[in-house]
Amino acid sequence: xxxxxxxxxxxxxxxxxxxxxxxxxxxxxxxxxxxxxxxxxxxxxxxxx
Numbered sequence: 607x608x609x610x611x612x613x614x615x616x617x618x619x620x621x622x623x624x625x626x627x628x629x630x631x632x633x634x635x636x637x638x639x640x641x642x643x644x645x646x647x648x649x650x651x652x653x654x655x
Contacts (some may be wrong), residue, residue: 622646628653 626649629640642652 624649626652 622645623643624646625643625647627639629637630640631637644652
């Protein structure tokens with residue numbers, strides 16, 4: 607059953623979070639996923655680095 611978003615989460619000035627998933631290749635040649643929950647404005651630096 608879905609729940610409604612709490613009204614306090616929609617306040618102006620509150621931070622918006624996002625889940626970012628990046629595919630990375632390690633030294634052995636296999637792939638792995640790196641996932642992180644971060645503020646939306648920091649997601650660009652996660653994918654560049």
